[in-house]
Structure formats: C-alpha cells, structure tokens
Amino acid sequence: MSDIRFGYTLMTEQAGPKDLVRYAVAAEERGFDFEVSSDHYFPWLAAQGHSPYAWSVLGAVAHATERVGLMTYVTCPTMRYHPAVVAQKAATLQLLADGRFTLGVGSGENLNEHVVGRGWPTVQTRQAMLAEAIDIIRQLHTGELVEHQGEYYDVPSARIWDLPDEGVDLAVAVGGEEAISTLAPLADHMIATEPSADLIQTWNGTKGAPQVGRKARAVGQIPISWDPDEKAAVARAHDQFRWFAGGWAVNADLPTTAGFAGATQFVRPEDVAEQIPCGPDLDAIVEAVRPYWEAGFTDIALVQIGGETQDRFLEECAEPLLERLRSAAG
Template sequence: MTRFGYTLMTEQSGPRELVRYAQAAEDAGFDFEVSSDHYSPWLTEQGHAPYAWTVLGAVAQATSQVELMTYVTCPTLRYHPAVVAQKSATLQILAEGRFTLGLGSGENLNEHVVGAGWPAVQDRQAMLVEAIEIIRSLHTGDLVDHRGEYFQVDSARVWDVPEQGVPIGVAVAGDRGIERFAPLADHLIAVEPKSSLVESWNGVDGAPQIGATGSARAIGQIPICWDPDRDAAIAKAHEQFRWFAGGWSVNADLPTPAGFAGATQFVRPEDVADSIPCGPDLDAVVAAVSAYWEAGFTDIALVQIGDDGQDRFLDEAAGPLLEKLRAAAPD
C-alpha cells in the first residue's frame, strides 16, 4: 500500500508552528511526517531555519501515531556522526519506535557554516559511507573506537539505545550512489520519480529489496501549492520555491540564499507552474504524485509551499486530497 506523508519545512515556518502543523497533519490522516534539516533557507523570502532535532523532539511528544523522519540530515560536516548517532537514538526513544533516520551527503548551503569547506561529491559520498558505519556501530550500544579516513571516535558509547534500533534511509540520485549506499541502508530516499532508481537499488547485492515482498521503502517528495486562488498559488510558489527549478546538481553547491536568488532570477512564474501543481485542483495534485507510485515508490511526502497557507491546507484540503490519493494509488 502506498503511504503519504507531510513535510515539516523548517525553511518556511517557525518551530512552534511546525509542531502545531505536525499535530494537524496527524489528525488529517497522513501516514508519516518528514522534516528538513537546514541551517539556512534557500531563499530569504522563506525566512526560517529552526533546529530540526529540537522540533522533532517536540513533535514526538505532540503526536502519537504518525511516523517521523529526517529528510535529510548530513552526518559528515555540520554534525559529527557520533553526535548524529546519539541524537537519533534519543529521538527514537521519544518517538517510541516511529522514527527513521534519513541521511544524505549534504548541501553547501548548510554545511559550509562550520568552516570545514565543501568537498567534492566523491569525497562527500565516501564520508557518508564512513559516517553510516560509525552510526550503525554506536547504535549497538557498544563502546566504539574508530580511526578512519575522515573521522575519529574515541571511546564513545550511546547509553540510551532504543530496543528496535534506528532504521536508516539514504538519499541517492544515481547508480554510483546506489551501488555505494544500498547495502548500507534500510530504505531509499530520492527527490525524482525515476523507476531506474528503484530498479537499480533492487539489483544491488546485499540491498534490502523494495517492493511488495521486500522490507525496504522507496521514499520520495513532491512540492505542491494548494490555494483556492490559482494565481495566488503560482505567485507564492514562485516567490518561495523557484530554487526547485535548479535541480540537485546545481542546488547542492550553492552556498547562500543570495546565490540561490541569483541563480533563479530568470525563473518565471509560469516555469514554476509547469513543474509544481498550483491552485485548488486536487486531481492535478494526484496526477503529479502518481509519477512516484508508477515509478515504484512506496512512500511519498507532500510539501505544501508557504507558511501562511498551512492551516487552511490542513483544515480544508488535506483530508479530501488523501482520499483521492489513496483511491488512485495501488494497494
């Protein structure tokens, strides 16, 4: 059965609002909630960047059934993997087994702030491999000493370890990443509805299989901008989400909101409307989301663009939209 999620966008909402939206999303019937983990918004118009882990701790206490996930955390530069191991274990205990640790190789926008530079993509992936190994080791509750190419861990132990462990999803964009990470991860994370990603993942020896008989999930994400006024929705999506047009290969390397503003200065509202469903038409949203389940994705998180429309979206549109999505998606 296809599962549908709600995205806690830390770039566009403050911490108290995010906790309130998390409660409302659970009440509306979403199956899971994912949280971005940014130090900065992509564009100044978005205007927020609270600490995702504090927000998720509060969300774990404010909700009771909905699953939680980071989408995604980079455990290599801004955070040391030993710290990620500790806080993800703590969050899993607070969430009583509802948490999945989503990991990725990061964005310059968030990672450059600690002054460690911005490595090339091959180095970032190698760092992520080593970080996952450290996190897995620490999640056993054993004493860990590690001397690797990128990280050192001295006599570290995570004292509060959840009995059920912490599942790990890894964000990948192509075959090279899949070959490296599929054997190390429990779940696939991707931001494009490519069936080749699922097929490649399932073809890697040692990877948990995605599909009806496998334990792995393929988790995607799609932005929408629901609003009763389509023109208002397009204007909002253009103001706050035009960076989306750049694609991962560009967005990963831009260092500041000013850089994103410069890179997107020629993106037009109609360009955004062509790539993001905007307005009141729920069937248009279903059509856009369907690309993910047709590609073999098992879980799809929706991003409702803009803070000022979240309450109305959750109150008026979320329930009917979920009904339409579940009616259209495969069982």
C-alpha cells in the same frame, strides 16, 4: 487496498518551531501516514524566512503526536554534525517516538554545511564521507564501545547509553547508480527526489542490505502549491520555491540564499507552474504525484508551499486530497 503511504513535510525553511509542532499534530489528525522534516541552517530563499533546529522540533513532535512515522529528510551526518553525535540524537529521538522514527541521511548542501567553516568537498568525497559516517552510526547503534580511526573521522572512544530495543532504521538519499552501489548496502531504505523506476530497481537489485528479509521503502517528496486562487498559488511558488528549478547539481553547491536568488532570477512564474502543481485542482495534484507510485515509491511526502498557508491547507485540503490520492493509488 494500496500500501502506498502519504506523508506531510515539516518544512523548517518556511515556519518557526512552535508552528511546525502545531502543523505536525494537525497533519496526524487529518490522516497523513508519516511526517518528514528538513534539516537546514539556512532557508533556500530569504522569502521563506525560517530555519529552526530540526532535531529540537522533532523531539517536540515526537511528544505531541502518537501515530505518524517521523523522519529526517534529510540530515547530513558528515560536516555540520559529527556522525557520533547523529547516532546519539537519532537513538534518543527513536526512544521519544516509541519506534516511529527513521533516520534519513544524505551528502548535504553547501548552503547548510558551510557554516562550520570546513569548506565544501567534491561530490565523490562527500559520498565517501557519508559512507564512513553511516558505518560509525551503525557501530554505535549496537550499544558497544566504538573506537574508530578512518579516512575522515576519528572516534577515540564512544558509546550510546540510551538505545531503543528496535534500533533505528536508516534511509539514504541517492541520485544515481554510483551512489546506490556505494550506499545501498549500508542502508535500510532509499530516498530520492525524482520518480525514477530505474533508481528503485537498481536499489532493490543491490545486494547486502543490512536488514535481510525486510522490504526496503522508497521515499519520495513532491512540492505542491494548493490555494483556492491559482494566481496566488503560482506567485507564492515562484516567490518561495523557484530554487527547485535549479536541479540537485546546482542546489547542492550554492552557499547562500543570495546565491540562490541570483541563480534563479530569470526563472519565470510560468516555469515554476510547469514543474509544481499550483491552484485548487486536486486532480491535478494527484496526477503530479502519480509518477511516484507508478515508479515504485512506497512513501510519498507532500510539501505544501508557504508557511502562512499550512493551517488552511490542513483544514480544507488535506483530507479530500488524501482520499483522492489513496483512491487513485489503490
């Protein structure tokens, strides 16, 4: 039997907080292995229409679910949140989740981080900030009093008083060898958005991971637009997810939903359909997901596009799709 885990994405950009909790419960009931949550201040496009506070949602989800793993995908612990605050809320969420939570972190997007008025650093600076932030989080998760004076952060005196016995696993988003060499030694697990075997091999070949002897997970994510009507699926994916065509170099730097709308104004529906499986064909979805497990990903989260489609997706599609995915990956 395959040890590949399939997850459901709580896409905060396309649903309100109460609906997200309801979807989380239904996804657990339908058999998903884990659930990841985005952590945004803005949606990518105004058509998505939502962006509640992810940590409040996850606290409610932790209480409402029993089995599924939970994960931020991803939180930026460098600007909008100070790393000392991220350490505290991650520890609290792990306690609420009875050990099911993984803290997923990344270097962030201008879209969300600009709201605190600190500007937007270069990618090299963002990665250096992330490395220092992870170090602070790790120190605080020991339960000891931490006094830190670094290049980007000062922590004059801090201690986390409520800590889970099992700690909090930390996963970090990476996109290349330079990021891996800097961040892999600091993290337990890898997050990536491209089904690249080279990334995973480079990660696993990097020495110095903090939890020796534990197999690192590689966590990926793929958007789908399931719908009995293929034309409706394509139209919805184009309306709400055409930002996906920009690639990370663009997506990390644009500051507003209007910017994403302008940058993607010439992306056609057929362009989106080439990148995202759209329509009722479950086998086509399986084939779109296949490159992830073939590349070595251990955890693959699905994003069903469209907040208004979640109930029907979970009721009609989730179980047969999971059965086909597990059969194909087995």
